[in-house]
Amino acid sequence: MWLTSPRSQHQLPTSSVLPSATVRDLGIFIDQDLTMKTHVQQTASRCFGTLRQLRSIYRCIPTSVFHSLVSALVLSRLDYCNSLLIDLPLTHIQRLQSVQNAAARLIFNLRRCDHITDVLISLHWLRVPERIIFKVAMLTYRAVHGSAPPYLASSFTCVADMPHRHRLRSASTEQLDFPTCRQSTIGGRAFPVAGAKVWKPSDVTSASSLSVFKNRLKTYLFCRCYETV
Numbered sequence: 001m002w003l004t005s006p007r008s009q010h011q012l013p014t015s016s017v018l019p020s021a022t023v024r025d026l027g028i029f030i031d032q033d034l035t036m037k038t039h040v041q042q043t044a045s046r047c048f049g050t051l052r053q054l055r056s057i058y059r060c061i062p063t064s065v066f067h068s069l070v071s072a073l074v075l076s077r078l079d080y081c082n083s084l085l086i087d088l089p090l091t092h093i094q095r096l097q098s099v100q101n102a103a104a105r106l107i108f109n110l111r112r113c114d115h116i117t118d119v120l121i122s123l124h125w126l127r128v129p130e131r132i133i134f135k136v137a138m139l140t141y142r143a144v145h146g147s148a149p150p151y152l153a154s155s156f157t158c159v160a161d162m163p164h165r166h167r168l169r170s171a172s173t174e175q176l177d178f179p180t181c182r183q184s185t186i187g188g189r190a191f192p193v194a195g196a197k198v199w200k201p202s203d204v205t206s207a208s209s210l211s212v213f214k215n216r217l218k219t220y221l222f223c224r225c226y227e228t229v
Helices: 035-053 064-081 088-109 115-123 128-144 192-199 210-224
Strands: 023-024 027-032
Touching: 027 035, 027 192, 035 064, 035 088, 064 088, 064 128, 088 115, 088 128, 128 192
Parallel strands: none
Antiparallel strands: 023 027
């Protein structure tokens, strides 16, 4: 897939073809500069549209059922392939966070000006940045422990497996080698870099199974997310 400037064009025998500035693959909108701006806008727009439809049936079904509908139709869309959104600018993340806030307010029939933090805590929802970290960390765990496809598993190297670093203190931990990042703008969003960055703390990464890791990670991120409350 080649992404070129939208102003350039390619000549075919019978016509000219203008390249698109955005492509869609598996439901993900990818910009030519990898900003994910289009994907964020499309996701937020569709989620708000779903919330408007759900509002019309709010009084017709039990709260527990309505909660399940919001989780299935809105949160699932927010979480879909959200690992691609790691380290995006705060303006993009805030747009998605506004969707989650609106969903929480709709469940409890709150006004837009009502405080949202206590509501998110009561729902036990991680905020959007932590949901992204959660997804990347889960993929990293699978890659490190061999349950991910080989092309992902080969992305990481444990410090303990590196001969020239086996005497370091970090060699006795689950720490991953942090690869060199050549591109300061998008290099940090590459999976080997992002995965090594979120691979902490040691009491979480040392979990013996995926289910234990998932529970520890959720607790760690939840406490970090709302530690100022």
